[in-house]
Amino acid sequence: MVDLTTQIGSLTLKNPIMPASGTFSEELAQLFDLECLGAHVTKTITREKRSGNPTPRVCEVRGSMLNSIGIPSKGLDAFKANVIPFYERYSAPLIVSISAGSADEFASLCEDISVPGVAAIEVNISCPNIEEDGKAFAMRPSTTYAVMQKLRQATDLPLWAKLTPNTGETTEVAKAAEEAGADALVVSNTLLAMAIDIHTRRPKLGNLMGGLSGPAFKPIALRMAYQCAKSVNIPVIGCGGISTVEDVIEYLIAGAVAVQIGTATFLEPKIMVRMIDGLDAYLKSQGFQTVGQLVGSVEDEEASDGLVFMEAAP
Amino acid sequence: MVDLTTQIGSLTLKNPIMPASGTFSEELAQLFDLECLGAHVTKTITREKRSGNPTPRVCEVRGSMLNSIGIPSKGLDAFKANVIPFYERYSAPLIVSISAGSADEFASLCEDISVPGVAAIEVNISCPNIEEDGKAFAMRPSTTYAVMQKLRQATDLPLWAKLTPNTGETTEVAKAAEEAGADALVVSNTLLAMAIDIHTRRPKLGNLMGGLSGPAFKPIALRMAYQCAKSVNIPVIGCGGISTVEDVIEYLIAGAVAVQIGTATFLEPKIMVRMIDGLDAYLKSQGFQTVGQLVGSVEDEEASDGLVFMEAAP
Amino acid sequence: MSVVTFPKSPVQTEMTPVFEVSCTVKRNDPVNGEYRQLVLYAPQSILDCAPGQFFHLLCPITEQLQPFLRRPMSIYGFYPEKGELHFLYKVTGEGTSALATLTAGQSLNVLGPLGHGFDILPDWQNLLLVARGVGLATLAPLALQAHRLGRNLTAICSARSEDMLMSLDYFRDLGAEIIPITDDNGSSDMANLRHIIEAKIADTGIDAMYTCGSNRILKLLQTLGEIHNIPGQIALEQQMACGIGMCQCCVRAFRRDGKTVNERVCREGPVFDLQEAIGW
Amino acid sequence: MSVVTFPKSPVQTEMTPVFEVSCTVKRNDPVNGEYRQLVLYAPQSILDCAPGQFFHLLCPITEQLQPFLRRPMSIYGFYPEKGELHFLYKVTGEGTSALATLTAGQSLNVLGPLGHGFDILPDWQNLLLVARGVGLATLAPLALQAHRLGRNLTAICSARSEDMLMSLDYFRDLGAEIIPITDDNGSSDMANLRHIIEAKIADTGIDAMYTCGSNRILKLLQTLGEIHNIPGQIALEQQMACGIGMCQCCVRAFRRDGKTVNERVCREGPVFDLQEAIGW
Numbered sequence A, B: 001m002v003d004l005t006t007q008i009g010s011l012t013l014k015n016p017i018m019p020a021s022g023t024f025s026e027e028l029a030q031l032f033d034l035e036c037l038g039a040h041v042t043k044t045i046t047r048e049k050r051s052g053n054p055t056p057r058v059c060e061v062r063g064s065m066l067n068s069i070g071i072p073s074k075g076l077d078a079f080k081a082n083v084i085p086f087y088e089r090y091s092a093p094l095i096v097s098i099s100a101g102s103a104d105e106f107a108s109l110c111e112d113i114s115v116p117g118v119a120a121i122e123v124n125i126s127c128p129n130i131e132e133d134g135k136a137f138a139m140r141p142s143t144t145y146a147v148m149q150k151l152r153q154a155t156d157l158p159l160w161a162k163l164t165p166n167t168g169e170t171t172e173v174a175k176a177a178e179e180a181g182a183d184a185l186v187v188s189n190t191l192l193a194m195a196i197d198i199h200t201r202r203p204k205l206g207n208l209m210g211g212l213s214g215p216a217f218k219p220i221a222l223r224m225a226y227q228c229a230k231s232v233n234i235p236v237i238g239c240g241g242i243s244t245v246e247d248v249i250e251y252l253i254a255g256a257v258a259v260q261i262g263t264a265t266f267l268e269p270k271i272m273v274r275m276i277d278g279l280d281a282y283l284k285s286q287g288f289q290t291v292g293q294l295v296g297s298v299e300d301e302e303a304s305d306g307l308v309f310m311e312a313a314p
Numbered sequence C, D: 001m002s003v004v005t006f007p008k009s010p011v012q013t014e015m016t017p018v019f020e021v022s023c024t025v026k027r028n029d030p031v032n033g034e035y036r037q038l039v040l041y042a043p044q045s046i047l048d049c050a051p052g053q054f055f056h057l058l059c060p061i062t063e064q065l066q067p068f069l070r071r072p073m074s075i076y077g078f079y080p081e082k083g084e085l086h087f088l089y090k091v092t093g094e095g096t097s098a099l100a101t102l103t104a105g106q107s108l109n110v111l112g113p114l115g116h117g118f119d120i121l122p123d124w125q126n127l128l129l130v131a132r133g134v135g136l137a138t139l140a141p142l143a144l145q146a147h148r149l150g151r152n153l154t155a156i157c158s159a160r161s162e163d164m165l166m167s168l169d170y171f172r173d174l175g176a177e178i179i180p181i182t183d184d185n186g187s188s189d190m191a192n193l194r195h196i197i198e199a200k201i202a203d204t205g206i207d208a209m210y211t212c213g214s215n216r217i218l219k220l221l222q223t224l225g226e227i228h229n230i231p232g233q234i235a236l237e238q239q240m241a242c243g244i245g246m247c248q249c250c251v252r253a254f255r256r257d258g259k260t261v262n263e264r265v266c267r268e269g270p271v272f273d274l275q276e277a278i279g280w
């Protein structure tokens, strides 16, 4: 028997596979028993009702997709009334993703969502906010630190900080989140990108630009997950382009203790179930007793800090 | 007859298609007459001889590739003795790409390479340098400005600044390069990424990480080219993932006055020739007289500055 | 608004099963220049469908065509008795071109049945269906269902030209009254269409109207529905990523209780109340 | 070093044409469990090859397999008279698995001929070739060339087991003397191989040695070359992106004039001087 459990701070997950925020909802229960997942992660919510971005909200690019869903939200009250109770039937921990336009609003939402039924809070600090010229908090170490500190004071629940790949300061931001008290990092959100329809000459997304996710994004997010795992002592949850069990294994080897699956679920709704089985089979075949033995097992002994933390391609 | 010429500052190119640095060399003349290209762009050289990074230097990822070639260089003298004379047989302008570890060395190389036969200098400010903690100059507006100013003083030749996608400050860096006197921007170099072989658990590149190029990278580089074209008044040369004539058209619509083709040449060595023909045919079919009519024709009237210059995915 | 809006049938329950399965292609033949009919051998489990529902197809990857997302496709026919699932599709871009490459014996991964289909309330005897182009694909199973339930159906089928009119025999075999109209002979213009429908209302009466796809037809039916107090439904389209309600990319705006609300085409739809729909 | 290093044949001139063409597959059959032989109908233009040169193949894209870069493959045989180009390959990963899906009539885009092949200098009468595994693919056309030039060739063919020994008939038909050695019966160990070669040197003498692929064989031949003053060549492999000399990804280090120099396997190679090669 292989032990698939993984530890994220004080939380024990029965396996390291969970969905990514915005690519999962109650409806997936129509396809398989959600109980099997390591955790449940909900779409980012805001306190107020919001309708999200104009359509088209998704488009495809070679081997991947862009989205500019934005954060349509039914609001905090509706979320507490309908969504949290739905997940109570499961023992898998419920992770709630939240966002807000300012650090104070963020903290107050964080406080108000710290209710029974919620196991941890994922803070989406990687979408544009109204302070700081609309830059996402996670673009800079200073703003990351500032917002994370307020969030830390607002809740006793574990706080997962979700980073953005759009920054040029990945490791600095990761360290700032850790210092400010984050319990884990989710690495990462989508990368800003664009596509234009050459027939109409219009941007393919109603919102002009959007976030790249899916296979094309994997080598970038994997690099970030690796860099973060090397630079902080809190657990890193890998996220970006994971489509196969081999991808899961690659992230774990790179140092992630768990992974989130996004876009792949759109193509294969039961992919997470297959990944759990596949990971189990792989560990068995390699003679591992625990998934932890795989985590961070990358053979990079010789690599200097200069390489590990480089910020531009050589 | 369609007019394919495009203007990059004082230089007139007979068409907007040219190779990207590091993905082109004299050997390509074995496949077609290089005269047909808009310009010739050579692999980045340094003053001193260098051997480049350890192998393996390339690997493939889903639908794209990573490279960590580094800058192996035969040095300035060999370059002047062998490479520049080779290109003298062509009327297409020769663009020489250079790099150096410090701003002063950069400027002095720039001065020494400003010789007859060279039509413009592309400055690769996007690879790690020895000043500033190894960060590439183009990671920050301040370092971009500093190095570009020195380079500007070192030559009268047109200066093209090659930007990096690894920064979180694309438009600020673009503006800094413009202010410091760049004649054009090349947008952009490769994006830092990583891949691990799950069987050996070793990084797939000898240098641990490398740059993502090819189709997967296109939506990111296109977004940057669009943002740069919106934020500066100097010409933008698009580069990143261009594999088909449709991709060329997409970049031109986004605002690039010309494009560079990299990885695609590895798969289809004659792709640039096909793109020139294809662009001509497309313009004819659309009733355009000049390629200039296509440039920047993206239908984005409604988009606010907030959208155009956003730095994280919504 | 004075008009009765369509009584919503009970919302699909959270746990209605949805299946992701590989089906074998029985055939995939051109219907005319632009359309193809795809027939799959399908397991019983996925054939418990309602007209108006759709499947989300994982189109094949070929040397030339590499669609990424799934493609939503209305159920053109579902036949539990013979274990078949039919689609009628128009070759438009990368995904449908890839679909068109499928040959008998190959397999296709389908996800479904998805969405909220058409309703036929017990007291609706006279049904009117106005379909244009590929809209026929969406409305065809409604005709079958009407036939099964013993209702009277009038199908107004609109197309550019005579030879683009598809499925007339299909509707005829189901005992529907067919009224073909075309752009070529001018019979498809809105004035004539209105004339035809009002004549029908005056004659046998119409208890419910169904349509999809055309903005002008939507407007006309909304007007007629309001004037004559006839409920109706429309099937709508939107870009889709997940197809099952997770990603929220497929929203459209609807008028409801004086407000504008966003609903997911894949989940609350693709069939919506005719009066709530907003033209595009 | 006292040994004569191999006199380099004139460097391929800048303008030697290289072609990118689509060829039609004639057949693509398994040779044994791991290897396949691919036969293409090829235009004359690309069949002006030298033994040791290679082509860079754009492997097909299928539903399951999506190789990105081209894959380098030695010319196993080139036959201008019948317009054929042959490859012998081992199915290892994504690219070669995709190659293995090709069937007669399909097309394959090839780039070449590329690189610097083997040399057979005028005064070399007795040639020795030591090949193992897929190395046979690379050395086979050398046998053909030797045959065409009327030289004597001894081919020592090494493999894991008897049934993995390929192309013996091919070599035999070309009049070569074949010495099969296998791991199974222990005959392939280095001591025995050395013994065989030294016997051959003592008997008829050897004017040049050719090999590829195995580090241990390289070391042995370097030693024997040095002792007996016999020149030699080795074909090397390295990851390749462009295949024609542009990207500099395919470099390997060589010993030359007491220094270590990097050379591009695709351009200065894939055939290099035996003594300059550095083991791996």
Ligand SMILES: Cc1cc2nc3c(=O)[nH]c(=O)nc-3n(C[C@H](O)[C@H](O)[C@H](O)COP(=O)(O)OP(=O)(O)OC[C@H]3O[C@@H](n4cnc5c(N)ncnc54)[C@H](O)[C@@H]3O)c2cc1C
Pocket (backbone or CB within 6 Å): A059, A060, C054, C067, C069, C070, C071, C072, C073, C074, C075, C087, C088, C089, C090, C091, C092, C093, C094, C095, C096, C097, C134, C137, C138, C236, C237, C238, C239, C240, C265, C270
């Ligand atoms: C519920 C529903 C049922 C449908 N039923 C049918 C049917 O029975 N027969 C039929 O021919 N077509 C139907 N369509 C439209 C069909 O989904 C599109 O024609 C198809 O997705 C086009 O894909 P493509 O790659 O060929 O075209 P492209 O234009 O290359 O597609 C690019 C992207 O846009 C999306 N897209 C393009 N057009 C549409 C559209 N009209 N609706 C939604 N997404 C679109 C694609 O899914 C893809 O993601 C239906 C759409 C929906 C939403």
Ligand SMILES: Cc1cc2nc3c(=O)[nH]c(=O)nc-3n(C[C@H](O)[C@H](O)[C@H](O)COP(=O)(O)OP(=O)(O)OC[C@H]3O[C@@H](n4cnc5c(N)ncnc54)[C@H](O)[C@@H]3O)c2cc1C
Pocket (backbone or CB within 6 Å): B059, B060, D054, D067, D069, D070, D071, D072, D073, D074, D075, D087, D088, D089, D090, D091, D092, D093, D094, D095, D096, D097, D134, D137, D138, D236, D237, D238, D239, D240, D265, D270
């Ligand atoms: C000049 C030359 C001639 C060759 N001739 C033959 C031949 O005749 N028959 C034969 O079976 N093989 C030959 N090889 C090796 C062959 O190129 C590789 O086996 C093949 O590229 C593996 O691709 P893959 O996708 O199946 O394997 P993967 O392991 O999935 O390949 C991953 C990547 O690594 C590269 N790669 C893997 N192995 C090698 C290798 N040994 N050399 C270079 N690149 C590699 C691939 O090209 C690809 O880019 C030759 C290699 C070179 C350089």
Ligand SMILES: Cc1cc2nc3c(=O)[nH]c(=O)nc-3n(C[C@H](O)[C@H](O)[C@H](O)COP(=O)(O)O)c2cc1C
Pocket (backbone or CB within 6 Å): A020, A021, A022, A023, A043, A044, A067, A069, A070, A071, A097, A124, A162, A188, A189, A190, A212, A213, A214, A215, A217, A239, A240, A241, A242, A260, A261, A262, A263, A264, C241, C247, C249
């Ligand atoms: C349609 C869509 C909606 C998303 N919504 C959110 C969101 O609300 N909050 C968030 O933190 N990330 C959101 N993401 C980002 C994903 O959680 C994930 O970080 C990203 O897609 C990369 O993973 P992937 O490549 O596996 O999809 C969204 C992604 C997609 C594709």
Ligand SMILES: Cc1cc2nc3c(=O)[nH]c(=O)nc-3n(C[C@H](O)[C@H](O)[C@H](O)COP(=O)(O)O)c2cc1C
Pocket (backbone or CB within 6 Å): B020, B021, B022, B023, B043, B044, B067, B069, B070, B071, B097, B124, B162, B188, B189, B190, B212, B213, B214, B215, B217, B239, B240, B241, B242, B260, B261, B262, B263, B264, D241, D247, D249
């Ligand atoms: C193998 C390889 C080597 C490269 N070498 C250089 C270089 O020396 N200097 C440079 O500025 N860019 C270099 N680049 C980056 C390319 O010029 C180009 O910016 C990048 O590959 C994106 O374009 P593409 O997606 O079309 O390849 C290199 C890229 C590759 C793939």
Ligand code: FES
Pocket (backbone or CB within 6 Å): C239, C240, C241, C242, C243, C244, C245, C246, C247, C248, C249, C250, C251, C264, C265, C266, C267
């Ligand atoms: S397509 Fe994802 S919610 Fe409708």
Ligand code: FES
Pocket (backbone or CB within 6 Å): D239, D240, D241, D242, D243, D244, D245, D246, D247, D248, D249, D250, D251, D264, D265, D266, D267
């Ligand atoms: S493969 Fe590009 S230089 Fe050899």
